[in-house]
Amino acid sequence: MRGLMKFIIALLIAGVSLVTYWCNRQENEFTGETQHVDMTVEQEIALGLQAAPQMASQYGGLHADREAAAEIKRIGQQLVNSSGAGNTPYQFDFHLLADENTVNAFALPGGQIFITAGLLKRLSSEAQVAGVLGHEIGHVVARHSAQQLAKAKLTQGLTGAAAIAIYDPENPASQSGAVAAAMVGKLLNMRYGRNDELESDRLAVRLTGKSGYDPRAMTEVMRVLEQASGGASGPEFTQTHPNPGNRIAEIERAIQQEYPNGLPAGLIE
Template sequence: MRRISMSRLVIAAIIALISFISYFSLSDHNPITGEKQRVALSTKEEIALGLHAAPKMLQQHHGLLPNQQAQAHIDRVGSQLIAALNHSLEKTGNKNPYPFEFHLLADKQIINAFALPGGQVFITAALYNRLTTEGQLAGVLGHEIGHVLARHGAQRLAKQHLTQGLAGAAGVAGGDIQTARMAQAVAQLVHMKYGRADELESDMWGVRLTAQAGYDPRSMLDVMRILEQASGGQSPPEFLSTHPKPTNRVAYIQQVINEVFPNGVPEGLSP
């Protein structure tokens, strides 16, 4: 029994070591920010993965909403945000490699917006129908564009590979499934913390892009109030699943706006 236990520990240590080495060997250049990141995919692989996963997302949310006027509205606002992004990147010498596409989902129950790696951006009809200004829509789309630009999906995949390896090592060391499940639960808590950091970064992108596209970034505060009303004091909408509660989120985004515009939000922006 003692030899078996020692063997398990040795195998677990090897698995854990390989997992760490694999994670720390992942490095790629972000073409938008110029930073080095630990990501599991190249930009081309991100685009391919997003295109491959998009049909599944459509299926889960009842397909596209058959409303050409609303879809055209989303495409126009999204295009303005991307045009503003590309214009700002020209000044830095960086280039946007992602072919962004915006999709209005037919789901009228789940209040959500999300982005797949590579530039596929989605918003549900349930969320879109609650927005009252273009600035609010720009804030939601700008936030999701931020996830793509910061390569959060590729980063999350790299972290998942690491935590899955460590969970497997824990299962081998413990010799039972329960230990592995506990390790996976711990891994999920780690991802929640990283997820909130990702949201802060995406909010900063949302604030910048909305203003650069001519919209008032304070419209994002209105989105939070709309979502608070939609929750009715119950569990928050999916769009806030990794965020603080909507009441706290108003102060959270205001802090981001103050950091991006320390001298105040420019005048003449559309709400």
């Protein structure tokens, strides 16, 4: 009887998780995709603004070089204003972080975008900076954070249901099944993350080109990231981001699709 009750509870949890996920659908006006998200744009903006100070503090706070910080804001706003991203309701703001050692850039929900001094000092052109910021803008307009939260809730519900169904307090070996279920959920979310990165690369090609920057600079950024990683990485399926070499091929494909007749003249390199 106890086993049957566990199975019924697990089914109910799984069913509620699936129905909640599939019923929360919204069309993304920027990408044209129908997405599974369960928060409003206003909630995304509020969440990003709330998290921004804490995230900045993890990287030593904002950089003291006001001129460099102003340049990041200028390039970022040029991308927003020229590409159509400025027509979205997101409140974009661009920040230079003080961390000189970490090579990173990231976007919070709603438009708060950060780049570390450690990455900036490795970039050699304005177009490369634009490529990095364009990629992060892509995450925002594609609502990747909202999608990740919805998917995380789904996988958490499903793996929790599986753990309830599998676990037997009188059989310690059943614990390994619960751990395996949790790992499957984690790997699923990693896969979503890698797909999001590739979509942001493709969006960055569009965003940079429309803003007058040469999107080919993004392939140079990938080589910078590859060099920063020391060329050493584990199997790609265990990583949140695709390896830079694979991203270069996707970026080149996206450039060809966006500009089948060749890139326009006069782009900023």
